[in-house]
Amino acid sequence: xxxxxxxxxxxxxxxxxxxxxxxxxxxxxxxxxxxxxxxxxxxxxxxxxxxxxxxxxxxxxxxxxxxxxxxxxxxxxxxxxxxxxxxxxxxxxxxxxxxxxxxxxxxxxxxxxxxxxxxxxxxxxxxxxxxxxxxxxxxxxxxxxxxxxxxxxxxxxxxxxxxxxxxxxxxxxxxxxxxxxxxxxxxxxxxxxxxx
Numbered sequence: 001x002x003x004x005x006x007x008x009x010x011x012x013x014x015x016x017x018x019x020x021x022x023x024x025x026x027x028x029x030x031x032x033x034x035x036x037x038x039x040x041x042x043x044x045x046x047x048x049x050x051x052x053x054x055x056x057x058x059x060x061x062x063x064x065x066x067x068x069x070x071x072x073x074x075x076x077x078x079x080x081x082x083x084x085x086x087x088x089x090x091x092x093x094x095x096x097x098x099x100x101x102x103x104x105x106x107x108x109x110x111x112x113x114x115x116x117x118x119x120x121x122x123x124x125x126x127x128x129x130x131x132x133x134x135x136x137x138x139x140x141x142x143x144x145x146x147x148x149x150x151x152x153x154x155x156x157x158x159x160x161x162x163x164x165x166x167x168x169x170x171x172x173x174x175x176x177x178x179x180x181x182x183x184x185x186x187x188x189x190x191x192x193x194x195x196x
Contacts, residue, residue, distance in 0.1 A: 003147035006030075009069035016062050024062070028055065031076055037145045038077065041125045042084045042138065050083045070152070077146045078156045081138070131178060136171035143168055 009030055015023035035054065039047035057079055058065075065075065125145065129137040142153045143164075150168075154161045 002149060003070065003073060005068065005070055009072075013062075013065070013067075013069060013072055017065065019063075024059065027058075027072070031073060034146050035076060035080060037121065037125060038141050039080060039084065040122045041129055041141050041145065043087055044122075044126070046087055050080060050087065053083055054079045073146065074148060074152045074156060077142060077148060077152075081142075081156055128175065132171055132174060136167055136174065139164055139167045140171045 009027065012023040012026040012030075016027055032051065032055075035051055036047060039050050043050065054076060058076065065072065067075070125141075129140065132140065139153060139157065142148050142156065143150070148156070150161045150164045153159075153164045157164065159167075
């Protein structure tokens with residue numbers, strides 16, 4: 001589902017550039033939920049930390065931002081993607097600690113959810129992209145969860161629009177095969193589509 005531009009959000013961007021805190025709150029309320037869905041799918045444990053960093057970067061640089069709400073979304077997801085890539089690089093460079101992944105899985109399992117619906121959505125998205133190659137998962141998340149156009153995703157990922165569409169097609173084809181061979185429950189399907 002592609003993002004639909006909003007006059008209210010375009011005005012909020014103009015006001016935020018002037019330092020209006022209410023406008024920043026409006027942008028946060030509109031754009032943080034899809035940002036969190038993207039980040040939860042890309043890096044579950046650090047999603048909130050990365051989102052905080054993205055919003056701090058936005059707050060620091062909003063005065064120099066040029067564009068409308070579509071451009072703002074692309075800027076936000078581009079920043080989130082770069083921070084996620086940096087995190088993965090740091091994790092690869094850092095030696096693994098015995099048992100730490102088990103601790104994180106345990107802690108994540110017992111973490112208090114924001115809402116049952118959000119937990120279901122995050123679980124459905126995680127199940128959906130499970131098994132996809134990283135590049136396919138990233139493009140599918142940017143297109144479907146973030147609602148970015150092929151052109152915007154191409155700019156963010158430094159690919160051609162054709163490459164984005166082909167990669168998305170391959171991901172959907174893989175998911176189609178995967179889901180036709182296993183039972184997808186109506187609950188998981190409806191949880192994924194609730195907010196998309």
